[in-house]
Amino acid sequence: MIKFEEVSRIYDGQTRAALANVSIEVDKGEFVFLVGGSGSGKSTLLKLILREFRPTTGRIYVAGKDVAALPERKIPALRREIGMVSQDFRLLPGKTVFENVAFALQVIGKPRSLIRKVVPDTLEMVGLGDKTDRRPDELSGGEQQRVAIARAFVNHPKILLADEPTGNLDPDTSVGIMKLLDRINRSETTVMMATHDWAMVDQMRKRVVELDGGHVVRDQARGIYGARV
Amino acid sequence: MRHALSETWSGLRRNLGITIAVVMTMWVSLSLFGAGLIAAQQVNLLKDEWYDKIEVSVYLCTSKLQGANCDPGQDATEEQKAQIRDAIEKNTAEVQQVFYESKAEAYAQFQDVFKDSPIKDSLTVDEMQDSYRVKLVDPQKYQNLEAQLATMPGVQKTVDLHEILDPVFKWLAALQWGTIGLSVVLLLAASLQIATTIRMATFTRGREIGIMRLVGASNFYIMGPFLLESLIAGLIGAVFASGTIVGAVYFIIMRNAQVSLEAFRWIGWPETIVSVISVFVVAILLSIVPTVISARRYLRV
Known part of the structure; x- marks a missing residue:
């Protein structure tokens, strides 16, 4: 589903590579934790999958597409296969919960009849079935993140990327978010989650890819946060 | 949408x-x-x-209006007039028609144009000039003919509308x-x-x-x-x-x-x-x- 072949990325005006010679492969339906300190290259890796920029060298395949070679006009089609959740939720403050989730479908031209059917189901799934008319500032952090997850998942993407989705949440709330992502993963969605939350990683016992200074220093099938092989 | x-x-x-x-x-x-x-x-x-209406006017020397090609103090002679007319009429490729306007005709037209104006009486017949009015086949191509005529004896000056327009x-x-x-x-x-x-x-x-x-x-x-x-x-x-x-x-x-x-x-x-x-x-x-x-x-x- 996702394949990196000796990928490096050097940002403009910098000499050190943000990502150096990374090769990983993630199968369909897999769950992968991406761990490592700040500046280790986690976000760069996720952004490369979204084709926010091209790799400096190497090849990336996402959902069967050669991402580095993808022409600009085909980027929207790639992103419709990928859901993205970030640490800061990125909700639209003027819109209700329902409208925030519906927005993701509206802007890719889905018909209103479909939106009216799919959005409530998705909100039900993330546990916000009774809060569809609230605005983001009336919700707790955990609830806001659930809205963001609903928005990322409402189009049933093949891949869900999460960049520190629990970074702003307390441990109990984080567990709820983690369970939600696990559930989404079980519906055949490939999930890749960058995190600092070692307790969560240790508990879940999923595949762990660790980055350090742009290099992959560990890729372990049922890993924990800290241990290096 | x-x-x-x-x-x-x-x-x-x-x-x-x-x-x-x-x-x-x-x-x-x-x-x-x-x-x-x-x-x-x-x-x-x-x-x-x-520019379509442009004609070349060839004014002839008079004793009062003199140019470089005039005999000093003399009107253009009949012989000079004939030579000028020949030169114009020979040029059939460029010339469509040629009129001769005498002093008297020029004066009459002047009187007619300014009939309600005090200017009417400012000139006498003798102050007018005889002239040839040349209508061209192609009004844009006037330079050759004009250059040729301008230097002929008896021609006081040539005028075309281009100079004004x-x-x-x-x-x-x-x-x-x-x-x-x-x-x-x-x-x-x-x-x-x-x-x-x-x-x-x-x-x-x-x-x-x-x-x-x-x-x-x-x-x-x-x-x-x-x-x-x-x-x-x-x-x-x-x-x-x-x-x-x-x-x-x-x-x-x-x-x-x-x-x-x-x-x-x-x-x-x-x-x-x-x-x-x-x-x-x-x-x-x-x-x-x-x-x-x-x-x-x-x-x-």
């Missing part, structure tokens, strides 16, 4: 002040541009008409290019205004645009409302400018100039339509091009 329209509407409302500024700049600049085109067409019309048309051309140049400056200002408006709009809607890009909205979907917004502002400006141009043509040319100066040919609706269409083409280009450039820069995927 529904999204694009509602976004456009809210965008126009949000930026009402700047939209009005864009419309007004567009209005003034496009009006100037259209006026420049109208003037250019009018000048061409007059040029065609006047050329400076007039030069000034008219300067005026018309000045107008168009000024309009280009203003049009540039209008397109910069549009580019800045779009840039501001992409900042105020930054979060929304970010999400749209993230979930895979097409570029056209994201850019559509911005394009429509500037297109509408540009088109409103073009409509106002067209109204101004049509009004000016109707009231200034058709109702006034044409009535008081019937001798000239004046432009009519066909020329006005050409100018209005050009105004619309320019308005559409000037609203879309800066928007696309500005949006491509700030809506980078």
